[in-house]
Amino acid sequence: MDVMPKWADVVLIPLISLLLAAALSAVVILAIGENPWNALKIMVEGSLGSTYGWGYTLYYATNFIFTGLAVAIAFHARMFNIGGEGQAVLGGLGVALVCLYIPFPHWSLALVAASVGAAIFGAGWAIIPAYLQAKRGSHIVITTIMFNFIAAALLNYLLVGALKPAGSMEPATGKFLPGTHLPSFQEMFSTADTVLFRGAPANVSFFVAIAACVVIWALIWRTRLGYEIRAFGHSESAAKYAGISPTKIIVISMSISGALAGMMAINNVMGEAERLVLNAVEGAGFIGIAVALMGRSHPFGVFLAAILFGFLYQGGAELALWTSIPRELIVVIQALVILFTGALDNMVRMPLERFFLARRRAAKPKPKLTPAE
Template structure:
């Protein structure tokens, strides 16, 4: 297969994949008797053409940044963490315990404690499959998938039997105290000049962006990051160089789980302000697509998270203002995942042939 230039690999391959995904989505919309142009117009107007839409787009994107970064870190060590959903659920439990049972004088202290607690719960939940792989040879994909179901069941049990207030039928915790209320973007000075209406996007967005920078520094500017990437490229070579596989597996999965757990700060503490059974809302799985589309680079993850935030908010707008079913956003997400993940090689082969043809023509002309 023809090797693509760096710029084409980074920018052109995702762009072509997105174009193919949206083209097929447009054909599907046509097939159900709706107007694709109306669909894209409604999605754009409801997501990026006004501050209110941006507020929801950034809210969804914040969650996807955390889970995308979680997958990204694990991927560089050649591990596929499919357990972001469960780790985010347990992270939500950590947030709820801190917010409900410790009296906080100010939201800033509550935010710091909740972030650390969410990271700790997510890390602990990820450490168990990591240990099983490092010491017992269990496959990380299988164990992390199964731990998603265990986490969901455990959380439901705790909500129904322990955290649910007396007399409440809804399996959810009590509302968090007012002191733990996080500032939304419309509450932050200067930022509120743009976000003039209440929006769900909150200060957690800046934590997510900070984590993206931290992951970039870790992976490409530290000794540990070099060891992680070396281990991911070739475990036998890493062993020969003196890198301890058990140590790398445990550290990487703990970091990955911590990032996934921190997602809960955004939706549990920042938006719902109580713990719900479905608090992760599928963001753990979407993080896989975000990492794949972002080429497992923190900057790419941030951009891909914004795209999926656009799809989530745009899908809601479709269901509200058109006859196109809201489930169409799931179809579009699936197509994006299909072309950026499963069919990535096909796109590369197509572009490789095009580049080879242009190169041959240029050499012939010379």
């Protein structure tokens, strides 16, 4: 029997961890001579106080949903995929090849093709470390970290060579073909009288990310494959005894993980830049680790955590613009969130477990004594 109710594990622990991280962040802001309350107001107004702010918040959140789901599904199979950054880089390459060389009559067809291209390239990059772990015993953490650097080097080689337009000095591809333009939120939700999300990069890929959350939830909790993945993650020996192949689970889980990380590129490469550039991922692969940790590897939790980190990214930009607080402070806040939700999880969990255990004991009816006793 679980000591704590499920809602406490999923909601209460991350919430308390977030409040502790916020309190410590306030101390840091005070230490550099700024007002924490004013800083919070600027972050909230800049990221949530207008459709423009929401547009940027949801744009960042879209990236984090994809990479958070990628890390989450690997977590369920007891694997730590640190390679989301490299898999997203290769996903961008898949998107670029589709959008540069195939003329599409409509953006919907381009979106489907680019999603498939991104997923194939991301999954292909993740399969190699998966195979090395399944067949050669190589540790997935080490190999996926190494493959991040290989992916970055490969992209750099291609962008200064085969994919660079003739006469260009910039390490980037040319603009994608017109039929690949994805509708932005401004185009989708503005009217003749009101312009919403003006200039914000949020686009239709946000809804693709939401659909991915639903699909991954159904896969993990409503299919036989999802049951096998979770069984393998709980106990490899028990899973093998039940006839579940470790090689199959490792390769399939990492393939899905890599495909999700690669699909991030439909947002930042296809939807926002409309070309492939260096450093397009901007650390979103690593932020996905924090998103998965805070979201407890559940798609709905990943969605909420991605919104939070989108808020931190956009709010941090507003802080750097309107105050003397450096944007790097947001990295500190993110690190504190990761610290409390990950490394210091037991610091919050153990007191709560004792609290709920004491409540359960107090609520348990005491046996009645008979007169003879």
